[in-house]
Structure formats: structure tokens, C-alpha cells
Amino acid sequence: MDVKTAFLYGELEEEIYMDQPEGFVAHGNERKVCKLVKSLYGLKQAPKQWHEKFDQTILAFGFTWCFGCTTKYSQIIGSLQYLTNGTRPDISFSVSKLARYTSCPDKTHWGALDRVLRYLKGTVSLAIHYGRFPAVLEGYSDASWIAKNSGSNGCSGYVFTLGGGAVSWKSAKQNLITRSTFEAELCALDTTGTERQNGYLGCYRNFPL
Secondary structure (H helix, E strand, O other): OOHHHHHHOOEOOOOOEEOOOOOOOOOOOOOOOEEOOEOOOOOOOHHHHHHHHHHHHHHHOOOOOOOOOOOHHHHHHHHHHHHHHHOOHHHHHHHHHHHHHOOOOOHHHHHHHHHHHHHHHHOOOOOOOOOOOOOOEEEEEEEEOOOOOOOOOOEEEEEEEEOOEEEEEEEEEOOOOOOOHHHHHHHHHHHHHHHHHHOHHHHHOOOOO
16 A cells, blocks of 8 residues: 555545546547546545545454553543533633643642642532623633743633623643744734634624624
8 A cells, every 4th residue: 555645545435526637638528527436635535535444454454453541640631621611611721731741640740630620629519600681792812921841832811701601711832932922912812813703603793792
């Protein structure tokens, strides 16, 4: 199998047609199109079909799936991320930081994780409340620029509220290196604006901001 042309090996599940390639138009059939027999670079199905073809080939040689060993630390982090995405924006930053050490947590990380769990236990009765009307969508963003021991990337965070309660939030490491606190804040503001325009909040476009 030639992996350099990997996407050409995928077997298509749908009927797909394409224009005849420029320079290879069949004489007398200029108005006809080509029916693809296999996958082709540029198709949105190509990566998926290649992955399935690769799986079938490797398994045919006798290889088996090898699943990673899930540690107790990563299991707890996964559960906390589930809470973070659903109803607990207040622990987003802490969980985002702790999730960076799932491969090699030490006593410091375990101690911080224990504090998060104890905080959750002590605030289990708290809830997001939506009460103010008329409903106005409000957005807030913030950033930290190269915090101590965080590497060379800053951290961005945002939260959108509707009727006084949070409806969308995120805290994550920035994907570029900023040169000042001002630039880090602009990066966070851009991420916030993108979420407002194109993300989950797109359905709230008619709400005043």
C-alpha cells in the first residue's frame, strides 16, 4: 500500500460524479462527466474512507486494536470536563490547567485536583439561574499573558450570559504566542467574537448584545 497516495485507496459508499479533468477530456464526449470508482483527493469523504481501508488492511494482517490504559487521574479529569461543558463554568480554568498533565500527574496535580473535587462537594447546591427579562445576550472575555510555568502561550477565556445565566463559556490555552498583555487580550476578544458569530451562539443572532 502506497501511503503517499493514501486517499486514492478508499472505497466509496455513494455514487459521485466529477467533471472531466482539464487536458484529459474524451473526444466526442465533452459534455459527459466521470463516475468515480474510488476515493479522490479533495473529497470530504476521502479521510474517512482511507481510515476504513487502513483498518481493514491492518486487521487482515492479524493486528489488533490497542486501547490506551486509562488512569484514575484521566478518568476524573474526563468527568470534570463533562461537568465543565454542561453546568459548571466556574471550574473551567482549573480543569483546563489540570487536563494538561493527564500523561504524568504528580503530587501537586493530585492536590489541586482534590481541591477542585472538594470545592464541587461544597457547592453542590449551586445552580445557573435564568431570570432577568427582557433577555439580553452579554459577552465577557479575559486573558492571561504567559502565566508562570504555563509555557510560552497565554490563556483565553470567555462567557456569554442570557437572562443573567451563563449559556456558553470556555477557558483554554491560546494557539499562538502573543507578545504583550494587550495582544493576548485581543486574541481572547477575537475568540469571543468568533464564538458569538459562528459558534453555538449563532442561533442567538437576533438577541441584542
